[in-house]
Amino acid sequence: AQSVAQPEDQVNVAEGNPLTVKCTYSVSGNPYLFWYVQYPNRGLQFLLKYITGDNLVKGSYGFEAEFNKSQTSFHLKKPSALVSDSALYFCAVTRGSTLGRLYFGRGTQLTVWP
Amino acid sequence: EPEVTQTPSHQVTQMGQEVILRCVPISNHLYFYWYRQILGQKVEFLVSFYNNEISEKSEIFDDQFSVERPDGSNFTLKIRSTKLEDSAMYFCASSASTGGGYEQYFGPGTRLTVT
Numbered sequence A: 001a002q003s004v005a006q007p008e009d010q011v012n013v014a015e016g017n018p019l020t021v022k023c024t025y026s027v028s029g030n031p032y033l034f035w036y037v038q039y040p041n042r043g044l045q046f047l048l049k050y051i052t053g054d055n056l057v058k059g060s061y062g063f064e065a066e067f068n069k070s071q072t073s074f075h076l077k078k079p080s081a082l083v084s085d086s087a088l089y090f091c092a093v094t095r096g097s098t099l100g101r102l103y104f105g106r107g108t109q110l111t112v113w114p
Numbered sequence B: 001e002p003e004v005t006q007t008p009s010h011q012v013t014q015m016g017q018e019v020i021l022r023c024v025p026i027s028n029h030l031y032f033y034w035y036r037q038i039l040g041q042k043v044e045f046l047v048s049f050y051n052n053e054i055s056e057k058s059e060i061f062d063d064q065f066s067v068e069r070p071d072g073s074n075f076t077l078k079i080r081s082t083k084l085e086d087s088a089m090y091f092c093a094s095s096a097s098t099g100g101g102y103e104q105y106f107g108p109g110t111r112l113t114v115t
Helices: none
Strands: A001-007 A010-014 A017-020 A024-025 A029-037 A046-048 A054-058 A064-068 A075-076 A089-096 A109-114 B005-007 B010-013 B020-024 B031-037 B043-050 B053-057 B065-068 B075-079 B088-095 B110-114
Touching: A010 A017, A024 A046, A024 A075, A024 B031, A029 A075, A046 A054, A046 A064, A046 A075, A046 B043, A075 A089, B005 B065, B005 B088, B010 B020, B020 B031, B020 B088, B020 B110, B043 B065, B043 B075
Parallel strands: A010 A109, B010 B110
Antiparallel strands: A001 A024, A017 A075, A029 A046, A029 A089, A054 A064, A064 A075, A089 A109, B005 B020, B020 B075, B031 B043, B031 B088, B043 B053, B065 B075, B088 B110
């Protein structure tokens, strides 16, 4: 069965510091991995994805994520956090052979304080 | 930038009533999805829809649920007889294609409260 774990319910960082939001996954076959962000009263916004190729993928708003096959991880990173990055972040996975069904983690609330 | 829209934003209904949640996917997308999130739990897949038929459904999507694309723009989720445990945020999503490599674009959600 496919699953995603986000081990931290909350991550707190100071503005200007680097941030990491962790994600590990379990999937049969090749994984396609995604990060989404949710701001209050908004839908899930796509940030970035890993399909194949370079393990480091870059996305919107300066975010990047590193795919690590041996550790089955796909951690979200940003070199310098902004207060406006404060939101709920979801990691999701699907198998390459599926019809697009996404399996989500529980979400991590990121708070960046000034 | 094109967006997925959903109406209503909040629906309150009594147990046993029928509800229809509406979505307008991005206009050139071909694949449509419904997910739900019960408060404090994961976002869960309900159903995917392509070419006017269900492509895949989860174990949650039982006979009480149905989906329809009644015209060229709307995509609906119907719950025939709501239960208390159907209270959740329901998200509609669409994608240009599938095969796993295409990101899904989500609407803002409809919060369904069953009393």
